[in-house]
Amino acid sequence: MKIATYNVNGVNGRLPVLLRWLQETQPDVVCLQELKAPQEKFPEEAIRDAGYHAIWHGQKSWNGVAILSRFGEIQELRKGLPGDDEDTQSRYIEAFINGVVIGGLYLPNGNPAPGPKFDYKLQWFERLKLHAAGLLARDIPVVLTGDYNVMPTEQDVYKPERWVDDALFRPETREAFKTLVAQGWTDAIRKLYPTETIYTFWDYFRNAYGRNAGLRIDHFLLSPQLDKRLVAAGVDKQVRGWEKTSDHAPVWIELADE
DNA sequence: ATGTCGCTGTGCCAGCGA
Numbered sequence: 001m002k003i004a005t006y007n008v009n010g011v012n013g014r015l016p017v018l019l020r021w022l023q024e025t026q027p028d029v030v031c032l033q034e035l036k037a038p039q040e041k042f043p044e045e046a047i048r049d050a051g052y053h054a055i056w057h058g059q060k061s062w063n064g065v066a067i068l069s070r071f072g073e074i075q076e077l078r079k080g081l082p083g084d085d086e087d088t089q090s091r092y093i094e095a096f097i098n099g100v101v102i103g104g105l106y107l108p109n110g111n112p113a114p115g116p117k118f119d120y121k122l123q124w125f126e127r128l129k130l131h132a133a134g135l136l137a138r139d140i141p142v143v144l145t146g147d148y149n150v151m152p153t154e155q156d157v158y159k160p161e162r163w164v165d166d167a168l169f170r171p172e173t174r175e176a177f178k179t180l181v182a183q184g185w186t187d188a189i190r191k192l193y194p195t196e197t198i199y200t201f202w203d204y205f206r207n208a209y210g211r212n213a214g215l216r217i218d219h220f221l222l223s224p225q226l227d228k229r230l231v232a233a234g235v236d237k238q239v240r241g242w243e244k245t246s247d248h249a250p251v252w253i254e255l256a257d258e
Numbered sequence: 259a260t261g262t263c264g265c266t267g268t269g270c271c272a273g274c275g276a
Binding site: 009010012013014034036037060061062109111117149203204205206207208246247 | 260261262263264265266274275276
């Protein structure tokens with residue numbers, strides 16, 4: 001079972017790139033972030049024609065998350081992260097697919113920091129930790145994947161000293177990610193590639209991709225049941241070099257059948 | 259401080275978020 005995550009940065013503007021990538025790499029399940037489309041403007045038909053069922057939580061202009069699957073109807077578990085009825089941003093969607101709970105998330109960016117946006121990021125992180133702990137307690141196979149907007153360690157940033165005050169790399173942010181993982185999750189990419197430089201995002205500015213000035217901010221966290229089944233993982237880096245592409249590249253894992 | 263995108267509405271450019 002191959003599961004991918006891809007921050008598309010506009011699902012309609014990115015549709016040709018998304019469809020080409022789906023066709024070429026054939027993932028079984030895909031979590032998408034930054035749809036930047038209201039609920040009624042999700043390109044359901046084009047995605048169905050490509051062979052995928054979809055559920056999505058849209059929002060006008062910003063945010064928006066989706067889950068695509070090649071395995072028949074998707075059993076939706078929730079839209080939105082619990083813990084704050086006032087939060088109207090579309091950043092979390094969860095489904096049960098082929099025996100696995102799949103949580104797709106788009107964690108807040110948090111810049112500028114400090115400030116209200118950074119406070120929102122840390123609060124969202126706390127809500128995610130509560131929800132994640134509840135999932136772990138159920139002893140079921142779970143993957144929490146998406147754009148975490150966190151570089152976990154200095155190894156995950158092309159130039160760490162330039163990012164120490166940024167919301168994606170501040171000590172509070174790294175600490176939040178670390179305590180989340182410490183609940184019992186496995187960072188799938190780091191498990192398979194403990195010492196390699198791996199990036200999933202390159203800024204549009206200053207030829208960042210050409211200089212490989214990247215960040216690793218898209219992650220897969222696996223529950224213990226899935227940690228045992230992890231057989232491969234990677235970044236489809238070439239997609240970042242295509243015309244009209246997102247600033248993120250797709251990331252994927254392969255799980256062994258039970 | 260800057261850069262480059264995608265989106266929206268004030269609408270064919272400017273402002274916002276990233």
